[in-house]
Amino acid sequence: MKAYIRGTGVISPQLTFNCTHFPDDIRESDTNLLRCIEPSYLDFLNPVMARRMGRVIKMGIASALICMKNARLDMPDAIITGTALGCLGDTEKFLKAIIADDEQFLTPTSFIQSIQNSVSAQIALHLNCTGHNFTFAHKGFSFESALRDALMLLEEGEAQNVLVGGIDEMTDHNYFFYDKLGLWKKEKINSSRLLQSDSPGTIGGEGSAFFVLNKNKSEDDYAILAGVKTIYNPESAGALHITISEFLKDNGLGRENIDLVLYGFNGDSRSDHWFTFVKENVFMNSGAGYFKHLCGEYQTSGSFAMWLAALCLKEGKVPPVIQWGKQKSEQLNHVLIYNKYGNNHSLLLLKKSS
């Protein structure tokens, strides 16, 4: 199953919005949290429409609309979103109101907005799109499941164009809770030093990245999405190695065909050994890159990585800021993304669209 990446729309902690090339100006953070650089939403939404939308819904709609413009698409056949936490801000708001007012005088807006499929639903409402509309909410598999569904729809002939995206926000409360759970580094680091930091914990992030996937090739495609694989709680590094090899084999490839691997290395010394193992034992001869110093750690960061990989393939080059070590080959035909969030590991295979 494969699809052509026809358009992208990304809101991230980098200057990626409405941007068709990799930004020159790289943004950093010293606070262990990378926050999105957001557009003016009133450029996309009229005030009456936008008034009750939470931040994540606005992020989703804006990046979806820019993506469709980028793909020169007026109406998708299906809308699929992956979001692990959904409209967290509204969930917190409603919960706090329940507690503060002892279950009295509650208004429905934040409850309605907190419903997990609000992003997919609001995009459909905005576009008046009545096609297939799914929302996957499974931690580090949310975006990858959405991609799986999109590829299936295209394969089934149920759609020509699918709008698919990954989105999660980091609210102040959630950052605080994850801090208590020990996710973040105790010491403050500059995000550009993530690869060098050898301590427990990572840095927080957020983002929204949408794509138009098309069944058919065109002149303007970014790249081909050739394969998706989710791996739940691999038993060992050895088992992971076998799974990766089988995945490549299913796609008619060996590890020697992979020109670049983008690793979801997040600077957490407790868990980055998975990436180090794969880099040193599986893809020793491939170029390596990393991306979480640009977007931070969050459950749907795979969507940011996919945008990055697609852009690399379209432009035929790898931005120095994401390179991990020396570039191994001049050509760039196959890029593999190996990412994880907790025990949810995933592989995305992208190919050059010749």
Place this chain on the structure above:
Amino acid sequence: MSSRVFITGTGIISAIGNNVEETYAALLKKKSGIGKLENFSTRHRDHLAVGEIKEPDDLLKVRLGVNSSSRLSRTAMLGMIAAREALASAGISNIKQFRTGIISATSVGGMGIAENHFTQYLDPDDDNEFLDYINTLDCSDSTERIADFLGITDYLSTISTACSSSANSIMFGARMIKLGLVDRVIAGGTDSLSRFTVNGFMSLKILDNEPCKPFDANRKGLNLGEGAGYIVLESENASRGKNIVCELTGYGNVNDAYHQTASSPEGKGAFAAMQKAFAVNGISPQQVDYINAHGTGTEVNDLSEGLAIQKLFGAAIPPLSSTKAFTGHTLAAAGGIEAVLSILAMQHDTIFPNLNFSEAMPETGIVPVQSVINKKINTVLSNSFGFGGNTSSLLFSCAQL
């Protein structure tokens, strides 16, 4: 690849029973599970009618055979109970024999427990005794607990599209099997009651403080419920030589694109979802012997669903009932629970009644089935319509082998 998808097992827990057998007995006796809320306190307790499972969390742990100190959410535990039953009823003893996935669904996950500790979570000086319950808020938590409990590792995912969630899980699982990505899937959903959802629905003013009256002219709203329902879907190859319960012969998901919470007045989304389901195998509306309606008892849903059914079936509407006056509206679990009930109806050639009905809506004149009726059932249509315009329909048929 498999052109056909068979159902080989079912599992359920809800206000009317802890398993399939108890559920069937309650349906035959017209014994509703709607009553007063007992397991947690809320200001609105006296004004609520809910489909609550009476066993508190510690008894669910006993039922599961897990340690009393384990930090499982109620949603996860209900899911584990129903999924375990489904797997056992499908005669699956070796989970690794075929590529097996789980596609589950939930709307609020572990909110029922996390909401009790939210203030503590916000306190920087809290001793964090209950901190790990935060992770249960994640929709994936219950799916992974079920997967770990049953030993499923090949494919996991979770869908969250409000009240159509587990119907969507079922159709996604079936599509994966048809495309040869897995051989079998446990598909369905789970949800538990919480103050969050009670207050959320109260703020929308769509609850009935008495047992709900689906499709009745004087219906006032829905009753919230909790529970879990799962079915085991298998490919032709994986199910060879097994007892086939029935076949999934149609499915369809569309978006109504009308409003965040209300369906379009003429039921455009409902009509389109049902049509899409029929188109999968070219089944015609005349072949449907029973409709298990979404039928929440709200003014808006029952009208739009009723109009859509009229438009699709014309003068020949098959017998229909909503079983939500038995179980309550179990939110993300509804599609899975009602799939199990639809399959039960087919297994026993029995249509379950639409309780509390006395007068037809003037707009449609639809009269649902009001008593337990024996009728040959070859094909059932099951509807699940969610917030955000998410509209889904499933078709189950006797398997012609």
Place this chain on the structure above:
Amino acid sequence: MNITLDELIEQLKTDIIEQLNLADIKREDFQADTPLFGTGLGLDSIDSLEISVLLERKYKVKITNSQEGKKVFQSLRTIAEYIQANQK
């Protein structure tokens, strides 16, 4: 509370703008007699629930059913008149 109808309308406008997050609406689009639902401001059923809660919480008046709500929520003026007639 002895305030004029016009003062109450102004106060209500501020409250509704805040409650429904209408800060970006132009003031000339939201006058005392501007229809709130359908045409005019284009509010919907969720907004009417929000306004009901505002009335109960701040103005201590309750709308008993949706039919009554439809009549009362036609404009700022009709809401203000309802408050003055029913406030305890």
